[in-house]
Every structure is written in C-alpha cells, then in structure tokens.
Amino acid sequence: MVDKVRAFIDRHELLTEGATVVVGVSGGPDSLALLHLLSSLRDEWKLRLVAAHVDHMLRGRESEEEMEFVKHFCAEHRILCEAVQIDVPAFQRRTGLGVQEAARNCRYHFFAELVKKHQAQYIALGHHGDDQVETILMRLVRGSTSKGYAGIPVKRPFHGSYLIRPFLAVSRAEIEDYCEKEGLTPRRDPSNEKDEYTRNRFRHHIVPLLKQENPRLHERFQQYSEIMAEDEQFLEELATDALNKVMEKQNSDTVLRIAPFLALPRPLQRRALQLLLLRLYGGVPPVLTSVHIGHILMLCERGRPSGMLDLPKGLKVIRSYDRCLFTFGLQCCAQGYWLQLPVPALLPLPNGYVIMSEFGEHYPRKQLGNDSFVVDPATVSLPLHVRTRRTGDRMVLKGTGGTKKIKEIFIEAKIPRTERDCWPIVEDADGRILWVPGLKKSAFEAKERGQARYILLHYQAMNS
CATH class of the missing domain: 3.50.40.10 (Phenylalanyl-trna Synthetase, Chain B, domain 3)
Structure with a gap:
C-alpha cells in the first residue's frame, strides 16, 4: 500500500520536500493510517506534520476519549497536535444546516485557521478509493453538476494552501490491512454502522455488490474521476469565455442575454450556468443539482416571454423577454412610494x-x-x-x-x-x-x- 500511495503522490504532485502538512485526524482507521504513513516518510521528505483533531461534541464522553486518544498517539510519535472542541449542535441550531454539513463547516474552518497559524502548504485528508466510489454513486443517483459527477478531487486550492487526498489510490480494505500490520488500534465511530445515513446504505449494500463484479472497483472509479476532472477543466475554460460574452452586470444582479446564450452548444450552456451560479453563490450549495440547471434551461427555451424560478438560498431567476435576471433581492416596491x-x-x-x-x-x-x-x-x-x-x-x-x-x-x-x-x-x-x-x-x-x-x-x- 505504501508503494501505491507513493506513486499516487508523485503522479499528482501532492507533496513537496520540506513542506508543512496539516493532517486531519479523527482517530479512525483512514486518518490514523494516513498520519502514520506520512510520519514514516517525514524524515525522507523533510516534512513538518501537524495533526488536526476536532471534537464535534456530538457523542459526549465518547468523542472526548477519541480526542485524548489522538493526542496520546501524536505524543508517542513526536507529532505536533492541534485539537479543539467545537459545539456543532449549537452551530447547527444557529444555521439550520444538517448535522453532517454543520460538522464539515466547523472542521474546515478550523483547518483554515491552522493553515494560517503554521504557514502550511498542504491539508492532507484520509478519503480513500471506496469513499470515491460511494460519492460518485450517490451524486449519480441524487443528481449533481457535471463537476460534481467527477467525485472527490485529488488536489484543490484551500485558503492559500492545497487540500490533498493521497489515499484515493487505495481501498478501505487495504487501509485496514495496513493498520493491522503496523499495530495501529484506531477508534471506531459507531455512527458509521447506522443505515440512517445515505452514505452508509451505499457502503453496506450497494458497493459490496459492485465489488463482486470487480474487486478493483475503486481503481476504475478513480480513473473515471480523473478523466472527468480533466474534461471538465477544459470545458470550463470554454464556458468561462462564452459566459462573459452573454452575461451583463446590473448593479448587484446578473442578466443573461437569452438569444446568444441559446446559440451556444448544449454542453457549454450547462457549464456556463454552473459557473454563473458558482459566482453568485460564492460556492454552489450542496442542494443545487442538475435538476436546477435543467429548469433554468427550460425557462430560457420556453415560448412564453416571462416566468420565474426559485432556487436555493433565496436566488430568483426571472425571465423577461430576451433577458434572464439572476437576483437575491428583487428591486420591487411592494408598498410603492x-x-x-x-x-x-x-x-x-x-x-x-x-x-x-x-x-x-x-x-x-x-x-x-x-x-x-x-x-x-x-x-x-x-x-x-x-x-x-x-x-x-x-x-x-x-x-x-x-x-x-x-x-x-x-x-x-x-x-x-x-x-x-x-x-x-x-x-x-x-x-x-x-x-x-x-x-x-x-x-x-x-x-x-x-x-x-x-x-x-x-x-x-x-x-x-
């Protein structure tokens, strides 16, 4: 497994010699194996490691014990540990987010703080090949954007650093085998066994069936992910240029000129809308899917000169003759003046x-x-x-x-x-x-x- 990860890091240029790497560590098999593997390479690559652990305060004393476990592991292996407790339930109540999204937001905010504090070049996370399979399948079933169908990116910019996932080259079984051979005793999150979460249902019931057809399923999905990501990057460059030609700014709102937009090839239409929404939202919300893109296209193509769509987080798309307005705040005067x-x-x-x-x-x-x-x-x-x-x-x-x-x-x-x-x-x-x-x-x-x-x-x- 170590050789696979090394080759994957080299092929995607995930690490540079002498870099500071913040490693997200929950205490579970994936993140603990990642921290241990990078620790074994730190002298060779002159890496400075910082373990980052977040107690989301969702499981009481059990999650506190996981934090103590991570701290103890880092002390044994001479790794700097940054651990924090964040009241995710309180954050969830304030924001109205689901528990998983709220926890992720809190966790990534903490990672961003550590990047700044330690001047880190990389954030390393333990997502592996099976996570990639589950993610792509879930998005195909639920619906997503074309970029979303590419799954989990190997490397992406993150607050002046890069977020990397070296374990996308290996499966969950290989990680478990690594932990056993290296004498690691990771903690287990009992919520991973509950079928009430969508990901767990895919993990427990769908992925095992597919692996019966191909035990190296994760490698095929990772290859698919990389090809999709490369195609998307190329098409996104074309779509960016096309969008700038059919879009106008009106104060804080955006207007799409319908005739030149519909003259674009269909793949560029979809991607131009994705880019436009990404700009408007400052990051597309998870609830935005290909269904919403399809509804906007239908609004532009329909024969009627007017119509309106309500999109997530208060964004309205308003068709009026040969223009389509995207706005978060209608400039209407309900009371008049x-x-x-x-x-x-x-x-x-x-x-x-x-x-x-x-x-x-x-x-x-x-x-x-x-x-x-x-x-x-x-x-x-x-x-x-x-x-x-x-x-x-x-x-x-x-x-x-x-x-x-x-x-x-x-x-x-x-x-x-x-x-x-x-x-x-x-x-x-x-x-x-x-x-x-x-x-x-x-x-x-x-x-x-x-x-x-x-x-x-x-x-x-x-x-x-």
Missing part, C-alpha cells in the same frame, strides 16, 4: 436611479430624449411628485393628443414585470402624469416661449 420633487434637487429613487431637477433660464437648444423633461411652471401645478404606478394610470402622449395606459407603455417597452412596480412616474400637484422617465413624455412638456424660466428634469443611474 410617493415623493415630492423639490427644485433644485437630486432625488434618489428605490430602483437605483436619480431624478435631477434644476432651473433653466433658456429652453434647451439640443433635442432631448426620453431621459429628460422640460417643465413650464406657468402651465402645470407645483409641487411636482414622483410616484409608482397605480391601477388605471393613463397619460396624454406628446405629439399625438391621445391617451395611453401606463401598463401598455411598459409592455411595449418590454420592461420586466419586476421593474414596473418600482418605475418612477412624475406628476404635477393636480395628479396629471407628465412623464414616465426613460420611456414616454406627455403633451404637457413645455414648449419654447421666449425668455421664460423652465424646470429641467434629468433621469439617470445613481452611479453615472
């Missing part, structure tokens, strides 16, 4: 825009678009107000003399439903709609009449 518009002033609006008002002694010489409006104080009632839309709103359109519903103006301009409730409408003191900024002007816009004093209004993004 009604604000006085003083002159001169810079009035910030809830939709991230401002209306700037000022006095002008002369009528503007250049042609003004829909982002500007000229008010003649002699022909409208002051003060002006800015408000959100109301049922039945209509305005007298400039240049036509006819009236039109505000709702129809929004539809013709393809304004997303999520933005309509927050869109500003400027009215005078008599309630006449003067202007829908950026979209339409009313017949009440001032006309040039010599040396009159005017009010000039400008609508622009807050950060422009």
Whole structure:
C-alpha cells in the first residue's frame, strides 16, 4: 500500500520536500493510517506534520476519549497536535444546516485557521478509493453538476494552501490491512454502522455488490474521476469565455442575454450556468443539482416571454423577454412610494436611479430624449411628485393628443414585470402624469416661449 500511495503522490504532485502538512485526524482507521504513513516518510521528505483533531461534541464522553486518544498517539510519535472542541449542535441550531454539513463547516474552518497559524502548504485528508466510489454513486443517483459527477478531487486550492487526498489510490480494505500490520488500534465511530445515513446504505449494500463484479472497483472509479476532472477543466475554460460574452452586470444582479446564450452548444450552456451560479453563490450549495440547471434551461427555451424560478438560498431567476435576471433581492416596491420633487434637487429613487431637477433660464437648444423633461411652471401645478404606478394610470402622449395606459407603455417597452412596480412616474400637484422617465413624455412638456424660466428634469443611474 505504501508503494501505491507513493506513486499516487508523485503522479499528482501532492507533496513537496520540506513542506508543512496539516493532517486531519479523527482517530479512525483512514486518518490514523494516513498520519502514520506520512510520519514514516517525514524524515525522507523533510516534512513538518501537524495533526488536526476536532471534537464535534456530538457523542459526549465518547468523542472526548477519541480526542485524548489522538493526542496520546501524536505524543508517542513526536507529532505536533492541534485539537479543539467545537459545539456543532449549537452551530447547527444557529444555521439550520444538517448535522453532517454543520460538522464539515466547523472542521474546515478550523483547518483554515491552522493553515494560517503554521504557514502550511498542504491539508492532507484520509478519503480513500471506496469513499470515491460511494460519492460518485450517490451524486449519480441524487443528481449533481457535471463537476460534481467527477467525485472527490485529488488536489484543490484551500485558503492559500492545497487540500490533498493521497489515499484515493487505495481501498478501505487495504487501509485496514495496513493498520493491522503496523499495530495501529484506531477508534471506531459507531455512527458509521447506522443505515440512517445515505452514505452508509451505499457502503453496506450497494458497493459490496459492485465489488463482486470487480474487486478493483475503486481503481476504475478513480480513473473515471480523473478523466472527468480533466474534461471538465477544459470545458470550463470554454464556458468561462462564452459566459462573459452573454452575461451583463446590473448593479448587484446578473442578466443573461437569452438569444446568444441559446446559440451556444448544449454542453457549454450547462457549464456556463454552473459557473454563473458558482459566482453568485460564492460556492454552489450542496442542494443545487442538475435538476436546477435543467429548469433554468427550460425557462430560457420556453415560448412564453416571462416566468420565474426559485432556487436555493433565496436566488430568483426571472425571465423577461430576451433577458434572464439572476437576483437575491428583487428591486420591487411592494408598498410603492410617493415623493415630492423639490427644485433644485437630486432625488434618489428605490430602483437605483436619480431624478435631477434644476432651473433653466433658456429652453434647451439640443433635442432631448426620453431621459429628460422640460417643465413650464406657468402651465402645470407645483409641487411636482414622483410616484409608482397605480391601477388605471393613463397619460396624454406628446405629439399625438391621445391617451395611453401606463401598463401598455411598459409592455411595449418590454420592461420586466419586476421593474414596473418600482418605475418612477412624475406628476404635477393636480395628479396629471407628465412623464414616465426613460420611456414616454406627455403633451404637457413645455414648449419654447421666449425668455421664460423652465424646470429641467434629468433621469439617470445613481452611479453615472
């Protein structure tokens, strides 16, 4: 087994001579064997080892005894030991996470602290070949992303260091045999025998059947994992470039342009969405699967111009015509607003825009678009107000003399439903709609009449 692990470390360049390695040690067979094996190589490779143990405080006195066991083992083998007790049940109550995810978060946070404290280059964990088989099977059954189907990575960046798994080359049986030959007496976690955990059911009932077909199952799965990881890395580079061409940023939100996105090959569509979600979440949550990716694709492909999806952790995906908005916080105004518009002033609006008002002694010489409006104080009632839309709103359109519903103006301009409730409408003191900024002007816009004093209004993004 030692030769297998050595060859695996060399092939994947998992360790460098003279490195500081933090080794996660629970006291079980896998992590204890890993610590023992690295200890036997430390003089040859000039390694500095730091054993990291976390008592998750889930099993009372039993888990305390495991911590003492690890400390004693490290003292016997002259290995620096960093052990900590973390109240995982309390953390679980605060966060609402499942027990396994809560324990993992606490454990990895402790590892990150040790990396910084000891300036470590590597975190070594005892995941082995059978763990890889179980992980890939579970993800295939449950559903995952294409990167998830590759299983457990051999090596990945971790807080300025690398997280490595040298035992992915060997099976659980080989590790047990190593422990017996080396006289190691690891502790056993009784929860590993309970079928209430999904992984244990795969371990106890499914993997043994597959091993009857191929005793070297773990080697085949590891090979599959590495091929998948290599393919994914290549496709991810293509997807990154493609995503940057079809994505736009709008303040803190992200917009996907649907037509160019759907023009991409299907494999790049899926991976582009995975990358986009990874950026938005800062790490895809475990509950996000290929099913969610499929739902987003269906939303983009459907004939209807609008629709919405609710994704984990409050992310909403909103289709509106040829755009798909990804947002954690809809910029809607459920309560509406009604604000006085003083002159001169810079009035910030809830939709991230401002209306700037000022006095002008002369009528503007250049042609003004829909982002500007000229008010003649002699022909409208002051003060002006800015408000959100109301049922039945209509305005007298400039240049036509006819009236039109505000709702129809929004539809013709393809304004997303999520933005309509927050869109500003400027009215005078008599309630006449003067202007829908950026979209339409009313017949009440001032006309040039010599040396009159005017009010000039400008609508622009807050950060422009």
